[in-house]
Amino acid sequence: MRAIHGLWLVAFALPLRLLGQTPTPATPEPAKAPPDTTKGKGAPFFHRTDMYVAAGFVGATMAFFPLDENIAIKLQNPNTQANQFANNTAKAFEFFGAAGPYIIGGGLYAAGWVSHKPGLRDLGWHGVESVIYAQALTGVLKGVLGRARPFVVNDSNPHDFKFFGGFGSADRQSFPSGHTTTAFAAAASVTSEARRHWPDKWWSTWLIGPVLYGGATMVGISRMYHNKHWASDVVMGAAIGTVSGYKVVDYSHAHPDNRLDRLILRTSAVPTPDGGVRVGFVLETP
Numbered sequence: 001m002r003a004i005h006g007l008w009l010v011a012f013a014l015p016l017r018l019l020g021q022t023p024t025p026a027t028p029e030p031a032k033a034p035p036d037t038t039k040g041k042g043a044p045f046f047h048r049t050d051m052y053v054a055a056g057f058v059g060a061t062m063a064f065f066p067l068d069e070n071i072a073i074k075l076q077n078p079n080t081q082a083n084q085f086a087n088n089t090a091k092a093f094e095f096f097g098a099a100g101p102y103i104i105g106g107g108l109y110a111a112g113w114v115s116h117k118p119g120l121r122d123l124g125w126h127g128v129e130s131v132i133y134a135q136a137l138t139g140v141l142k143g144v145l146g147r148a149r150p151f152v153v154n155d156s157n158p159h160d161f162k163f164f165g166g167f168g169s170a171d172r173q174s175f176p177s178g179h180t181t182t183a184f185a186a187a188a189s190v191t192s193e194a195r196r197h198w199p200d201k202w203w204s205t206w207l208i209g210p211v212l213y214g215g216a217t218m219v220g221i222s223r224m225y226h227n228k229h230w231a232s233d234v235v236m237g238a239a240i241g242t243v244s245g246y247k248v249v250d251y252s253h254a255h256p257d258n259r260l261d262r263l264i265l266r267t268s269a270v271p272t273p274d275g276g277v278r279v280g281f282v283l284e285t286p
Contacts, residue, residue: 050243050247053243054239054243057235057236057239057243058239060235060239061232061235061236061239062232064230064231064232064235065158065159065232067231067232068158068230068231068232069155069156069157069158071224071230071231072150072155072158072224072227072230072231073155075224075225075227076150076155076227080225086225087225089218089222090221090222090225090226091222093215093218093219093221093222094179094219094222094223094226096182096183096186096215096216096219097177097178097179097180097182097183097216097219097220097222097223098179098182100183100186101127101128101131101182101183101185101186102128102131104124104127104186105124105125105127105128105131105186106124106128107124108120108121108123108124108127109121109124109125109128110124111124112124118265119193119197119198121265122193122197122252122265123189123190123193123194123197125261125264125265126189126193126248126249126252127185127186127189127190127193127245129189129248129252129260129264130185130186130188130189130241130244130245130247130248130249131182131185131186131189131244133185133244133248134181134182134184134185134240134241134244134245135178135181135182135185137181137240137244138176138177138178138181138237138240139178141175141176141240142166142172142173142174142175142176142178143164143166143167143173144163144164144166144167145161145163145166145175146161146162146163146164146165146166146167146169146172146173147160147161147162147166147172147173147174147175147230147233148160148161148162148171148172148174149171149172149173149174149227149228149229150174150227150228150229150230151227151228152171152172155227158230158232161175174228174229174230174233175230175232175233175236176233176234176236176237176239176240177220177223177228177229177233177234177236177237178237179219179220179222179223179237180216180219180220180223180229180233180234180237180238180241181237181238181240181241181244182219182241183215183216183219183220183241184213184216184237184238184239184240184241184242184245185240185241185242185244185245186212186216186241186245187209187212187213187215187216187241187242187245188241188242188243188244188245188246188249189244189245189246189248189249190208190212190245191208191209191212191213191245192245192246192249192250193249194208194209196249196253216238216241217238220234220237220238221234
């Protein structure tokens with residue numbers, strides 16, 4: 001609980017008794033608002049609740065390990081693979097787990113600058129930023145854990161790990177799913193930003209979230225359908241992406257003056273009459 005410390009400044013007038021007047025009590029200054037500990041340099045990046053969330057995701061991933069082989073075999077059933085519509089749909093969704101978030105996020109960022117809408121600019125940049133962080137973490141885990149992809153072991157040995165084996169072979173970069181991580185990071189960050197900037201709009205909660213998370217889920221399924229990942233790869237990828245998206249947005253708004261946001265979101269370059277460029281900071285509030 002945050003303590004409220006009010007400072008009362010009382011003005012003392014000169015004794016007016018000599019003039020036969022009664023001094024008028026000074027009006028005390030209103031108490032200052034309590035400090036917002038959710039913002040500024042003191043706000044922590046990780047909270048205790050994050051540990052519980054991480055533990056839940058790890059538990060869900062472990063729960064899928066015994067199911068990996070059975071799910072992979074069913075998805076690779078000839079009847080399932082013969083469905084051309086499913087195959088084409090899976091290919092389309094994979095775009096949103098690769099270059100899609102960068103293209104869409106960059107487009108939103110540019111549109112925010114052109115239209116002078118800082119909320120849109122925030123949404124685009126933080127979406128891309130969360131994807132970058134999520135992919136960096138995923139890349140390290142892929143390299144260290146070295147899990148063999150389903151097609152490498154013919155869907156029969158989901159527990160084939162080789163520590164540090166993923167750094168030298170793409171066939172051992174199954175865990176976690178990078179496409180799924182990317183899709184969920186974009187979904188989480190955009191959903192979080194939308195709720196912050198447009199809290200009174202119904203679509204910021206009831207439309208954007210379901211659409212983006214639903215699409216991210218389809219990205220994960222498409223990777224399993226194409227035999228590139230086990231189910232547990234997808235679950236862990238979804239966990240990393242979701243946490244990355246929310247943490248990036250929370251941290252950025254708790255630390256609005258962080259150097260990266262100041263550089264990407266507040267810097268402007270304006271041409272000068274003499275042919276030069278003037279660089280400065282945008283003063284509008286995102």
